[in-house]
Amino acid sequence: MxxxxxxxxxxxxxxxxxxxxxxxxxxxxxxxxxxxxxxxxxxxxxxxxxxxxxxxxxxxxxxxxxxxxxxxxxxxxxxxxxxxxxxxxxxxxxxxxxxxxxxxxxxxxxxxxxxxxxxxxxxxxxxxxxxxxxxxxxxxxxxxxxxxxxxxxxxxxxxxxxxxxxxxxxxxxxxxxxxxxxxxxxxxxxxxxxxxxxxxxxxxxxxxxxxxxxxxxxxxxxxxxxxxxxxxxxxVADFIGQANILKVPVTGIHGETVQAAMPGGWVLSARATIPERIEPGKNASLVIRPENVLVVSKAQKEGHLPARVMSAIFMGSHIEYHLDLGDMGSLIAFSSFKPGMHIFNEDDEVSVVLDSAVSMFLPA
Structure with missing residues (x-):
């Protein structure tokens, strides 16, 4: 050794x-x-x-x-x-x-x-x-x-x-x-x-x-x-890079996968880094990085969260959106900038799509 x-x-x-x-x-x-x-x-x-x-x-x-x-x-x-x-x-x-x-x-x-x-x-x-x-x-x-x-x-x-x-x-x-x-x-x-x-x-x-x-x-x-x-x-999630942290109610746990009830009646499934410390029926923290949040035009679809644009900041390489999710709180989204792309404005009603493959659950 x-x-x-x-x-x-x-x-x-x-x-x-x-x-x-x-x-x-x-x-x-x-x-x-x-x-x-x-x-x-x-x-x-x-x-x-x-x-x-x-x-x-x-x-x-x-x-x-x-x-x-x-x-x-x-x-x-x-x-x-x-x-x-x-x-x-x-x-x-x-x-x-x-x-x-x-x-x-x-x-x-x-x-x-x-x-x-x-x-x-x-x-x-x-x-x-x-x-x-x-x-x-x-x-x-x-x-x-x-x-x-x-x-x-x-x-x-x-x-x-x-x-x-x-x-x-x-x-x-x-x-x-x-x-x-x-x-x-x-x-x-x-x-x-x-x-x-x-x-x-x-x-x-x-x-x-x-x-x-x-x-x-x-x-x-x-x-x-x-x-x-x-x-x-x-x-660690919040200190290393930027992270959105949303409190959501857990409906089920299957191995390392946690399911949570989302507004609109649909269920989001994502991995948990410490599944043994998460309990069904209680809240868990859904952690998702801003680059993994997709902002799209408002639509009533499963997997979409309704949101309002609080601000849209041009950062050169990306647009930084600050979004109001109502009772769920707020989150930040990074949208890669491409010339000619549509940029949402303050107070626009939009939908947010979370990439469950790169989202994670941590104890609340």
């Missing part, structure tokens, strides 16, 4: 705040394979950064165990863990050249100049800054500074690369470019990487697996595809 690059077992962190104890991280367990990129995703205050800081050694867990490459690291000092940390702020030395910023850790470790020269040049080439060694941080763009910070960590050849919201200070277009670059470098080196973000687009496009956290606990761990298509809780 292969030894995990990282293993967390029931890791918990309790802070004393005024006279109260606050459980910032609650019994988090995780196993990370060598060369894997795992992203910690969740809203502010969910415990993802505290978990990362405990892995790094900046915080000690109240209880639980942390292992790196099979070695117990729970109480080992930061400098003995073999990790590299890229912070939200780049923390570059302004009075040092790019070369000397990257070389700093190697010099502190006592490596000879000839070795340092080769390693720094290789690291700068890897991050696309081969000709920037003589420049200073104030002569670089935000994206270039972030790449210097990354090179400074990579040159130390860490066992684990930890990154805490490294792109949050960049503009939207540069963030998209840098997340592609970071993923390229991580895969090329085969380095194990843990990455904290609250940005779901970063998580979905970069991760091998995502650990979704909420209120200090792990909601679900899985591939981006699994989390999007098979969420195990309403929190």
């Amino acid at each position: 292969t030894t995990p690059a990282l293993e967390l077992v029931e890791v918990t962190k309790i802070f004393q705040k005024d006279k109260e104890k606050v459980k910032a991280v609650d019994s988090v367990s995780l196993s990370v394979s060598k060369g894997e990129m795992v992203i910690f995703l969740g809203p502010s205050g969910c415990g993802k950064t505290t978990t990362l800081r405990m892995i790094a050694g900046f915080e000690l867990p109240t209880s639980g165990r942390i292992s790196i490459d099979g070695a117990e690291m729970t109480n080992v000092p930061v400098n003995k863990r073999g990790i590299g940390f890229v912070f939200q702020n780049y923390a570059l030395f302004p009075h040092m050249s790019v070369f000397n910023n990257v070389a700093y850790g190697l010099r502190s470790r006592g490596e000879v100049d000839s070795i340092i020269q080769g390693k720094v040049n290789d690291a700068l080439a890897l991050v696309g800054l081969a000709n920037a060694g003589n420049r200073y941080p104030n002569q670089l763009s935000g994206g270039e500074q972030q790449r210097v910070a990354l090179a400074r960590v990579l040159v130390m050849e860490p066992k684990l690369l930890l990154m805490d919201e490294p792109l949050s200070n960049l503009d939207a277009k540069l963030r998209i470019y840098m997340r592609t670059e970071i993923r390229r470098i991580q895969k090329k080196l085969g380095i194990t990487c843990l990455y904290v973000t609250h940005d779901q687009a970063e998580a979905l496009t970069m991760a091998d697996r995502i650990m979704v956290m909420n209120k200090g606990r792990v909601e679900q761990v899985g591939t981006p595809y699994d989390l999007y298509s098979q969420p195990q809780s309403l929190f």
Whole structure:
């Protein structure tokens, strides 16, 4: 059996705040394979950064165990863990050249100049800054500074690369470019990487697996595809991408298929990700993504829900409809834009068709 690059077992962190104890991280367990990129995703205050800081050694867990490459690291000092940390702020030395910023850790470790020269040049080439060694941080763009910070960590050849919201200070277009670059470098080196973000687009496009956290606990761990298509809780369904959640009465359960009564007397059948927690005669949550909602002209047909257009927003690639379903609530629909297509207007009476093949039921 292969030894995990990282293993967390029931890791918990309790802070004393005024006279109260606050459980910032609650019994988090995780196993990370060598060369894997795992992203910690969740809203502010969910415990993802505290978990990362405990892995790094900046915080000690109240209880639980942390292992790196099979070695117990729970109480080992930061400098003995073999990790590299890229912070939200780049923390570059302004009075040092790019070369000397990257070389700093190697010099502190006592490596000879000839070795340092080769390693720094290789690291700068890897991050696309081969000709920037003589420049200073104030002569670089935000994206270039972030790449210097990354090179400074990579040159130390860490066992684990930890990154805490490294792109949050960049503009939207540069963030998209840098997340592609970071993923390229991580895969090329085969380095194990843990990455904290609250940005779901970063998580979905970069991760091998995502650990979704909420209120200090792990909601679900899985591939981006699994989390999007098979969420195990309403929190995950709503946090990963956009989701419409409608409360509907359950009329029957057949294996993993749940049936629910819909307005107009027809029955909708769709899969359930946790069928054992859904009961006939009670409400369940019908989860459907906006791209799987079809908006058509008003018609009295089985499988159609009457709706009123509250707004129609042109997003370039699609029209975003906000729809009123009356007593059922509201939902959002994305209709792919094609030149010449009919676009419904505010207050238009329409019908909504739900794609049951990609809808799912979760406990209410």
